Amino acid sequence: MQTDPWREKLTDEEYRVTRLSGTERPFTGELLHESRDGLYLCKCCGAELFSSLTKFDAGCGWPSFYAQTNSNNVGYRFDESHGMRRTEIFCKPCNAHLGHVFEDGPAPTGQRYCVNSVSLTFKIENADG
Structure with missing residues (x-):
């Protein structure tokens, strides 16, 4: 029997959200x-997704961004769940x-990327450049 490598790498909550399309409770992230x-x-993979420069407080309970940093890393699909x-x-x-x-x-994009905290890792930018 094969084991799921994501099960080994992620916590139960991270797995539920990232691999099973779950949602963390609002205001808990x-x-x-x-x-x-x-x-x-x-x-899961360390791909660059969003910058703190585009983060804003949408009041929705999840980290929100008005733009992605790399269009090659964020995909879109219709969801009727x-x-x-x-x-x-x-x-x-x-x-x-x-x-x-x-x-x-907000401007300039009019987009609100509403993202589960558990699907992200935060990397502090080096102040020294």
């Missing part, structure tokens, strides 16, 4: 109030579920 300069990477019509966002390199994107964000 470790990165919701993160305010330092840095990059937000995929928890839970009786809603939404656009799911996922990590293109490893197919990890990240959250959803909505068209109610």
Whole structure:
């Protein structure tokens, strides 16, 4: 019997959200109030996804960004789960579920990437360059 390598790498909650398209409870995420300069990477594969420069407080209970840092790393697919019509966002390199994107964000993009904290790793930017 083969074991799932993601089960070995991730906590139960990280696995449920990233591999099974779950959602963490609102206002519980470790990165919701993160305010330092840095990059937000995929928890599963380390792909660069978002920058602190595009993070904003949407008041929705999850970290929110108005733009991605690398369009090659964030993919989109239609999601009709839970009786809603939404656009799911996922990590293109490893197919990890990240959250959803909505068209109610701030300028300049008008986008709100609503992301589960447990699907992200935060990397502080080096102040020395």
